[in-house]
Amino acid sequence: MGSLFVLIKYLGGAYLILLGIRLCTSKSKNVETQEVVKSSLISSFLTGLLITLGDQKATLFYLGFFPAFVDISKISYFDTGIIITITTVAVGGVKLGYAFMADRARLLISSKITKGINIAAGCVMIAVGVFLVTKA
Template sequence: MTMDGYGLLLLIPVMMVLAALPSTSVALVVVRSARLGVAHGLWVAAGIVVADLLFAVLALWGMTELAQQLGGVFTLVRIAAGVWLVWFGITLIRSRGTALKAESINGSSKTVSFLAGLAVTLGDIKAIVFYASLFPLFVDMHTPDAMDLVAVLLITVFSVGGVKAVYALLAERITRHGNPGSQQPLSLVAGASMIGAGTWLVARP
């Protein structure tokens, strides 16, 4: 796998634009950051990045077919992620009239935020096929090179993680400087979005 500097530079904005598109993972980052603080949004982003790195490695090593054969495992992960999102959405709606207390924020598990981001991303087995289709546009997949492999993985971390982190920071800042009365509709809209996303994850083929 060889990659020239031009291909390297071109892959970065492409990955960043794709990471910025509205999606379930973006919604999860925004909701966790807005409701529990920016640290939770960043932990969700970390989970997303770890899952994307796994998909990228499988795609780069030509293991797309193997991943598809293990689709049953990813289906279980997808269903679990969907159920969690529905539960989280219901919790948001039920708590829309209750102000978050500092102790409840501090006591919330960042591990849950990380696992949520990981599960939501792993639930999309088609992402491996996407990476397998995207990387050949920028990388010569016929002559593997360790340095180029590391470069692609670093680009994935920088692009995906960087964009999700920006979402987390913006969500937390908007919530912190916004009208306290806006918390209730925010929770209602966010909760409904989580329930819809979770239902879609569970029901889709």
């Protein structure tokens, strides 16, 4: 299967190069001209919940540490509710902070800065793609 993995490396490198070129040549959109799509609060909540629950790394991380701090054989239903509440507030609070900062950053960053960030990110993607292709 070694030759298959070499092919996957070539395809991955080519894909990164393609994405980098597309990112470098993309047009930056002006914030004032972008249309903001309004959605209901419940729709936004459910979307965020499903995205968070779909992140298996975070779930496995919490499940891995859980037995180190809590004796699972002595947990009651009330304790389970408290743990769920604390986890929800901790994870949700961090994600709310990220969302707030992203919203504010969107208003502060001009289209020139966005274009520069896109070019820098595109160049990094192209460099990684070239590295993968040359090392394959």
